Amino acid sequence: xxxxxxxxxxxxxxxxxxxxxxxxxxxxxxxxxxxxxxxxxxxxxxxxxxxxxxxxxxxxxxxxxxxxxxxxxxxxxxxxxxxxxxxxxxxxxxxxxxxxxxxxxxxxxxxxxxxxxxxxxxxxxxxxxxxxxxxxxxxxxxxxxxxxxxxxxxxxxxxxxxxxxxxxxxxxxxxxxxxxxxxxxxxxxxxxxxxxxxxxxxxxxxxxxxxxxxxxxxxxxxxxxxxxxxxxxxxxxxxxxxxxxxxxxxxxxxxxxxxxxxxxxxxxxxxxxxxxxxxxxxxxxxxxxxxxxxxxxxxxxxxxxxxxxxxxxxxxxxxxxxxxxxxxxxxxxxxxxxxxxxxxxxxxxxxxxxxxxxxxxxxxx
Amino acid sequence: xxxxxxxxxxxxxxxxxxxxxxxxxxxxxxxxxxxxxxxxxxxxxxxxxxxxxxxxxxxxxxxxxxxxxxxxxxxxxxxxxxxxxxxxxxxxxxxxxxxxxxxxxxxxxxxxxxxxxxxxxxxxxxxxxxxxxxxxxxxxxxxxxxxxxxxxxxxxxxxxxxxxxxxxxxxxxxxxxxxxxxxxxxxxxxxxxxxxxxxxxxxxxxxxxxxxxxxxxxxxxxxxxxxxxxxxxxxxxxxxxxxxxxxxxxxxxxxxxxxxxxxxxxxxxxxxxxxxxxxxxxxxxxxxxxxxxxxxxxxxxxxxxxxxxxxxxxxxxxxxxxxxxxxxxxxxxxxxxxxxxxxxxxxxxxxxxxxxxxxxxxxxx
Numbered sequence: 001x002x003x004x005x006x007x008x009x010x011x012x013x014x015x016x017x018x019x020x021x022x023x024x025x026x027x028x029x030x031x032x033x034x035x036x037x038x039x040x041x042x043x044x045x046x047x048x049x050x051x052x053x054x055x056x057x058x059x060x061x062x063x064x065x066x067x068x069x070x071x072x073x074x075x076x077x078x079x080x081x082x083x084x085x086x087x088x089x090x091x092x093x094x095x096x097x098x099x100x101x102x103x104x105x106x107x108x109x110x111x112x113x114x115x116x117x118x119x120x121x122x123x124x125x126x127x128x129x130x131x132x133x134x135x136x137x138x139x140x141x142x143x144x145x146x147x148x149x150x151x152x153x154x155x156x157x158x159x160x161x162x163x164x165x166x167x168x169x170x171x172x173x174x175x176x177x178x179x180x181x182x183x184x185x186x187x188x189x190x191x192x193x194x195x196x197x198x199x200x201x202x203x204x205x206x207x208x209x210x211x212x213x214x215x216x217x218x219x220x221x222x223x224x225x226x227x228x229x230x231x232x233x234x235x236x237x238x239x240x241x242x243x244x245x246x247x248x249x250x251x252x253x254x255x256x257x258x259x260x261x262x263x264x265x266x267x268x269x270x271x272x273x274x275x276x277x278x279x280x281x282x283x284x285x286x287x288x289x290x291x292x293x294x295x296x297x298x299x300x301x302x303x304x305x306x307x308x309x310x311x312x313x314x315x316x317x318x319x320x321x322x323x324x325x326x327x328x329x330x331x332x333x334x335x336x337x338x339x340x341x342x343x344x345x346x347x348x349x350x351x352x353x354x355x356x357x358x359x360x361x362x363x364x365x
Numbered sequence: 366x367x368x369x370x371x372x373x374x375x376x377x378x379x380x381x382x383x384x385x386x387x388x389x390x391x392x393x394x395x396x397x398x399x400x401x402x403x404x405x406x407x408x409x410x411x412x413x414x415x416x417x418x419x420x421x422x423x424x425x426x427x428x429x430x431x432x433x434x435x436x437x438x439x440x441x442x443x444x445x446x447x448x449x450x451x452x453x454x455x456x457x458x459x460x461x462x463x464x465x466x467x468x469x470x471x472x473x474x475x476x477x478x479x480x481x482x483x484x485x486x487x488x489x490x491x492x493x494x495x496x497x498x499x500x501x502x503x504x505x506x507x508x509x510x511x512x513x514x515x516x517x518x519x520x521x522x523x524x525x526x527x528x529x530x531x532x533x534x535x536x537x538x539x540x541x542x543x544x545x546x547x548x549x550x551x552x553x554x555x556x557x558x559x560x561x562x563x564x565x566x567x568x569x570x571x572x573x574x575x576x577x578x579x580x581x582x583x584x585x586x587x588x589x590x591x592x593x594x595x596x597x598x599x600x601x602x603x604x605x606x607x608x609x610x611x612x613x614x615x616x617x618x619x620x621x622x623x624x625x626x627x628x629x630x631x632x633x634x635x636x637x638x639x640x641x642x643x644x645x646x647x648x649x650x651x652x653x654x655x656x657x658x659x660x661x662x663x664x665x666x667x668x669x670x671x672x673x674x675x676x677x678x679x680x681x682x683x684x685x686x687x688x689x690x691x692x693x694x695x696x697x698x699x700x701x702x703x704x705x706x707x708x709x710x711x712x713x714x715x716x717x718x719x720x721x722x723x724x725x726x727x728x729x730x
Contacts, residue, residue, distance in 0.1 A: 007469055014728050043415055043641040045430070050410045052434045052441070052482055061482045063432060063441050065410070069417045069641060076417070076428050080443065080478075081730060082485040099729055102484040104372055107725040109485050113445075117417055117426045119467040120447040120474050129728025162729065276408040276434065358717075360472040363379050363494025364464055364527065365446060 008353035010124040012345060017130045020344040023166070023173045026138040026337060027145065031308045033070055033336040034142070038305030043069045044330050047271035051085075059086045059100065060275070068331030073339035074117050077331055079128055081110040097226075114338040122359045124342050124351075128334070131341070133166040135333040136326065139265060139304065140222065140244045141170025143324030146307040146314035147263065148220050148242035153178045156218030158211050158232060159225035160184035160193035163246060165200070167224040172201055175220070180205040183214035184225070212236055223250035234258055242315075243323040251323070253296075260320040262301045263312075265327050269298060298327070373718035375489040377710060382495045385709040388531070388538045391503040391702060392510065396673045398435055398701040399507070403670030408434045409695045412636035424451045424465065425640070433696030438704035439482050442696055444493055446475040462591075479703040487724045489707050489716075493699070496706070498531040500698040501691065504630060504669065505587065505609045506535025508689030511672040511679035512628065513585050513607035518543045521583030523576050523597060524590035525549035525558035528611060530565070532589040537566055540585070545570040548579035549590070577601055588615035599623055607680075608688040616688070618661075625685040627666045628677075630692050634663060663692070 036042035045067035052061040062085045069076040084102040101108055110128035115121065144152070152175040157168055160182055171177050180197070182205055184190045190207040198205040208214035215221050215236045222244045223231055232243075234254030243259065245251045256262055302312040304324070315322050345351050401407035410432035417426040427450045434441040449467040466473055475493035480486065509517070517540040522533055525547055536542050545562070547570055549555045555572040563570040573579035580586050580601045587609045588596055597608075599619035608624065610616045621627055667677040669689070680687050710716050 011723055014726055040642045043417060043639065045413050045415045045428075045637075045639070048410050048432075050408060050432055050434065050441075052408060052436050054482070061434070061436075061441065061485065063410075063434070063443070063480065065430065065432065065443065067413075067415055067428060067430065069415065069426070069428070071417050071426075071641070076415075076426065076447065078428070078430065078445065082441065082480040082487070084485055101729070103486050103725050104484075104721065105725070105727075107722075107727055108729055109480075109487060109725050110730040111724060115428065115447040115474075117419070119469075120426065120449055121468050122447070122474060125724070127726040127728070127730075129726045129730045132730040272410075274408065274410070276436070277405045352723075356469065357472075358376055359476060359490070360468050360470070360474050361379055361492040361494045362470075362472055363492070364466070364473050365475040365492075365494045365497040 007356050009122045009356050009359060010342065010345060011352040011354055012124065012126045012341070012350065014127045014130045016345065016350045017126060017341055020341050020348065020350065021130065021134050021337070023134065023138060023141065023169045025340060026134050027141045027170065027173055029336045029340045030135070030138050030142055030333060032072065033332050034305035035309040036070065036072055037332060038303070038309040038311060041071065042332055044268065044332050046268045047329060049271045049273045051275040053276060054084065059084050066329060066331040068333065068335040069117060070332060070335035070339060071117050075123065075335050075339045076115040076117050077335035077338045078113045079331060079334040081128065083108065112334045112338055114342060121356055124338065126338065126341065131334060131337045133163060135329070135337050136163055136246060137166030137170040139326050139333065140167055140246070140324065141174050142304060142308065143244055143263065143326065144171055144220055144242060145174040146304070147261065147322040147324055148175060149240055149318050152219035152242065154218045155180040156214040156221045157182040158184070158214060158223045160189045161224065161226065164193060164224040165197055167222050168197055168201060168205070171220055171222065172203070178203060181208045181214040181218065182206070183208040183211045220244065225250055237321055239319045239321065241321050246326050248325060248327060256296045256323060258321060259323040261315060262296065262323045262325065263304060263307055263314070264298055264301050264325050265304055266330055267299050267303055268328065268330070270328050372721050374487045374721050374724055375707065375710060376717040376719055377489065377491045377706065377715065379492045379495045381710065381715045382491060382706055385706050385713065385715065386495065386499050386702070388499065388503060388506065388534045390705060391499050392506045392535065392538055394701045394705045395500070395503050395507055395698060397437065398697050399670035400674040401435065401437055402697060403668070403674040403676060406436065407697055409633065409697050411633045412694060414636045414638045416640040418641060419449065424449050431694060431696040433698065433700040434482060435697060435700035435704060436482050440488065440700050440704045441480040441482050442700035442703045443478045444696060444699040446493065448473065477699045477703055479707060486721055489703065491703065491706065496699060496702045498528060500702050501528055501611060502531030502535040504691050504698065505532055505611070505689065506539050507669060507673065508609055508628065508691065509536055509585055509607060510539040511669065512626065512687040512689055513540060514605055514680070514683050517584035517607065519583045520545040521579040521586045522547040523549070523579060523588045525554045526589065526591065529558060529589040530562055532587050533562055533566060533570070536585055536587060537568070543568055546573045546579040546583065547571070548573040548576045585609065590615055602686055604684045604686065606686050611691050613690060613692060621661045621688060623686060624688040626680065627661065627688045627690065628669060628672055628679070629663055629666050629690050630669055631695055632664050632668055633693065633695070635693050
């Protein structure tokens with residue numbers, strides 16, 4: 001068991017992670033991980049967000065952590081972030097939260113720590129920035145693979161922010177996408193996005209003048225914003241469409257009601273949140289309200305792993321309207337991504353090696 | 366705000382931590398931290414234990430994490446451990462769990478990561494072995510300070526394992542202890558403990574032939590075992606005694622019933638535990654059973670912070686029998702210890718400095 005021990009902890013950068021990650025591989029790895037989870041062969045510890053008010057700068061300190069074990073690949077992942085977060089009001093975009101680059105050099109702190117299920121060692125420390133985008137994209141890509149029509153060729157994309165690119169990448173990885181129409185409120189941003197991603201994906205990505213225009217004629221509608229308000233309209237839906245979302249509020253209640261089939265990422269549903277000084281006792285009635293939010297019983301919908309493992313169908317006819325809601329992240333995503341990256345980094349001999357001894361001890365605790 | 370930024374992350378060893386920590390300081394710091402908690406000026410994220418069966422070696426992989434924020438000192442702590450754990454059966458000691466030193470060099474992995482509430486940076490990475498003993502000892506020491514008679518002079522100590530020494534240290538830090546009588550089942554072990562700790566504490570520590578002998582005449586009875594069964598007997602109690610425990614099962618139901626006053630470390634009560642492949646849904650009835658275990662409603666007892674902050678009395682007469690139960694650890698303990706150690710390490714210029722840049726990124730996640 002200890003024969004092939006790596007006595008170093010690998011430290012990687014975002015550039016290295018980006019050079020190693022590919023969307024199709026990430027989607028395949030996640031498909032396996034979710035199926036394992038559905039078969040009780042993987043595990044998650046739900047995300048927790050713990051906040052401390054910083055009234056001096058009208059912000060909060062928020063520490064976020066989530067964990068997941070993926071024994072097939074021998075890894076357990078802890079993903080953490082330590083942020084100063086503001087919730088600035090900007091008219092219609094009220095409640096968009098913003099992580100301040102509060103660290104020296106305008107940097108952020110988000111890390112994935114990867115441990116061995118074999119012997120407990122700290123295998124690697126990775127920044128979470130690139131992984132974050134890939135795992136969110138890959139998850140919605142998997143939703144598309146499981147739920148959209150196989151002949152889906154057109155994507156309507158709402159949003160051109162930091163998640164939108166990997167969303168487009170993911171759709172192209174699983175369906176023969178020929179055209180993407182992108183809308184976001186700021187014209188310059190959607191134009192820049194269209195230009196960049198036309199090149200990167202090798203298919204036409206064109207800016208649309210409105211969300212409605214982006215959705216018109218689409219086989220797949222991907223919402224990739226951080227809006228707390230609906231960004232599409234149920235009147236725009238057509239038979240056979242697949243809707244994809246990163247946030248519960250992007251898609252209005254009427255869309256969920258009109259969909260023939262809805263799946264969620266996880267029934268863990270939302271993080272365990274607490275803020276210093278607030279009443280943080282579990283409130284069952286509040287919880288029940290949240291579960292039933294948007295007029296559908298979320299916890300009655302299948303999880304993505306039930307689709308990947310074949311326990312539930314993703315779609316049963318070309319006329320169905322389907323909807324996948326990537327409600328909250330899972331530590332397991334970071335375990336799957338981490339395993340993939342670590343393997344490739346070792347083969348490519350990338351990364352900085354730190355003595356494992358730094359992170360172990362001769363004293364039992 | 367960024368003026369005094371330390372651009373390095375400090376890495377310390379257990380030897381360095383031990384050279385910096387003192388029990389009286391640790392008790393003082395915890396007293397402040399618990400009072401802050403009782404006044405909503407500190408916060409905890411409850412410990413989670415997530416397990417993956419390792420049937421190949423008749424063990425489990427267990428990842429444990431807990432968090433706490435201590436804004437008075439500007440720190441947030443994450444404490445993690447990544448262990449291979451066996452539950453060997455050894456007759457009466459069934460269910461004693463054992464962390465295997467599964468890492469190269471027979472080592473364990475237990476770490477405290479200390480973050481800045483000011484800007485989010487990773488301030489330090491510390492091994493948890495020494496801190497663990499000090500914070501458990503200091504917590505029971507604080508229980509003694511709040512609840513035992515001020516003129517307590519004799520300690521009866523049950524257990525001579527790795528927690529017992531710091532328990533004795535803590536009692537001596539807060540009361541004018543003149544004599545300690547120690548019992549543990551293996552004669553050689555209790556003799557060795559008595560020898561070592563007589564020297565270290567500068568007072569007589571004598572081995573007792575039985576638990577009853579150790580308890581007889583004691584003002585303070587400290588249980589410091591990892592037993593899942595009672596190690597003392599209610600018939601041995603005397604008026605004015607203070608009982609101290611690390612584990613709910615060390616002290617039998619009858620003792621709790623006979624005590625005039627019981628306090629607990631935290632009403633968080635026990636970790637959130639889940640094991641891959643087991644039914645892990647929250648079970649309210651099981652929870653209720655656990656809360657009321659041992660025939661008393663644990664969540665109706667004051668927490669240590671209610672005592673330190675003066676919201677509840679620890680003792681109101683010299684005749685009362687008092688009992689403090691250190692039911693489960695808190696992340697806040699590691700924040701308090703971490704703040705203390707970090708300050709002293711900086712002043713002493715101890716530790717290895719790692720570039721903070723290794724643990725930050727230019728990409729938002």
